[in-house]
Amino acid sequence: MSVPCIRRATPDGNIERSGPVDTITLDDVARLSGVSRSTASRVINDQPGVRPDVRERVQRIADHLGFRPNRAAKNLASGRASVIGLVIPSEELRVDPYGASITHAVGRAATRHDLGLMLHLAEEVPGRTVHHILRDGLIDGLVISSVALGRPWVDELLDSSLPTVLIGRHPRRTDLASVDVENVESSAAATTHLFDQGCERVGTITGPLGRVDARQRLDGYRLAHERAGRSGRVVDESLVVEGDFRRGSAVEAARVLVGRGVDGIVAGNDEMAIGAMWACTALGVSIPGDVAVVGFDGTGSGLDTHGDVTLSSVVQPFDRLADTAVAMLNDIVEGRQVAGAVSIAPDLVVGGSSVRSA
């Protein structure tokens, strides 16, 4: 327990700071409680084997002192950091709301599990990073966004000794612990929803088809057509246009689709749905009257209305995805077994972009 720190502005407008932080250690708690360090430790960590009255006394004193265990010491002694890392491409975080949503959700999930979250931005850089991440001993494990896959050092992490959980899917490997949103059925549901609104000619703007999720969503689009086959709806391949999950690509694509007479568009994600809506609006094509639009992700709905029309979308359950991923990671870290791949169904949230008040 030392002198509290003082901060003040110096006359010349600079700022200085002195003195260490007021620190209460486990020893303080033990001494003031009249027990050993071991017992105090047990109380603090909710471990069994302490007489109830002793436990209560120690706890009260700890609370009163505002004791917080030093994480570095805890980490060193226990070999556990109580911190997890998140690997996500920096590009993703910056240009795509999906990345921000995942980061946000994992951050919240970590907090709920009483874990710190370190951010590891996946740049295109070479390899030393991996070793740093691994050997620093600063984190217990990693949540890796599948969007980060493909970078050599990220793939290297998957084979390292560090526990990892993937959010999303690996293009090839099936041996990884992963959590993913269900893509096929939910995309089919979105397409079917447009049929239900009376759309006869529904096109789709897909994500980059090198990506698993983009392909699966396209599969769902096809599946819905198969199921609606008897009502004369079949896939017109000229209405399947590949985008790149970014807004700009959908502007082009939507123009093409409008030119080919669609009355509905299933976009591979919300960013592209927004691009499509933009293009339609610019062409004087009304939404949802002339063309009904539905997206995927849920990042474009809510606050971010476009014109007066809210976007219909297959909304990813970001919080559940993140919570599941963090829980799985925790299980792996603590040596419990973990189911390999978890899939979580999203909800289709219907907004103004697809509902025709017939």
Added chain:
Amino acid sequence: MSVPCIRRATPDGNIERSGPVDTITLDDVARLSGVSRSTASRVINDQPGVRPDVRERVQRIADHLGFRPNRAAKNLASGRASVIGLVIPSEELRVDPYGASITHAVGRAATRHDLGLMLHLAEEVPGRTVHHILRDGLIDGLVISSVALGRPWVDELLDSSLPTVLIGRHPRRTDLASVDVENVESSAAATTHLFDQGCERVGTITGPLGRVDARQRLDGYRLAHERAGRSGRVVDESLVVEGDFRRGSAVEAARVLVGRGVDGIVAGNDEMAIGAMWACTALGVSIPGDVAVVGFDGTGSGLDTHGDVTLSSVVQPFDRLADTAVAMLNDIVEGRQVAGAVSIAPDLVVGGSSVRSA
């Protein structure tokens, strides 16, 4: 140095993991180099006072072994974590590209300074958090986004003993170490740019005027009018509309402004610029022909084109802002004095939304 960890899929499709990570300690390096731990430590940390040949030998062996110091031990022994925290509102990260850009930039800056970055999402929750952040001993200091200010626990951090640097400006306090973009002159430059393009009636959609940056940018808009006073350009108060920095608010605002006959719009940020462009497009008002638009932040430019028109914008120097903030924080942590408030000038990047090829 122990057994490497093994991971394998079990027959029932689950995944298990066993064995500790292969660990090389400073002791290993010292022993194999035939020196003491102290000397090895000096070499590893580039401290003076080691004979060159010894230094080289130890270094080689450390490199060969792939030695990485255990951060927890280092932290515990030195009282320094080599990790900084970033406090940013979770809402900001999710809905506003500005938050993502800041996060991205601070992450990169931290890496450059060889620091880890912990994410502290500012929710609306009560107070314990502060103490956690402070006493965990997990971080040396905090970069706080000014957007997070206003939450009681964030304000509390500013008065704590933990070193902090603000990115942005505090509404009242001037005693804080902070880094901010220059708002007034740059906003004036954006407005003047529209005048230069021949705009006679330039309106503005401001951010929420409770915020300093929003007010400063409005000041810049006024300043440009003052300077252009002799050419007959004066502020028409009916062309000043308050938004909330979000896209939706600008859609409304732009309709109002178009109704009042503007031929140019200065938006308080890019999100609102995009909303305004959307509204204009929907109204059949062409950009930049009928209305020229300029934004602020640089988050809406680049990849994210709208229609075919790229957005002109006052582009924030995110990397420089972040780098400066992290460097300042490091200085404070290491006890060096730090200039109080740093202001960095952004660049006006002209795109298609404001250039009239007369």
Added chain:
DNA sequence: CTGAAAGCGCTTACAG
């Protein structure tokens, strides 16, 4: 220039 030793604040068998 180099090393022996104490110590950072905790956890965790181990013995009572």
Added chain:
DNA sequence: CTGAAAGCGCTTACAG
């Protein structure tokens, strides 16, 4: 149920 003691892997005066 409780405590004494060793140890996690480093840093850092201190003495040579």
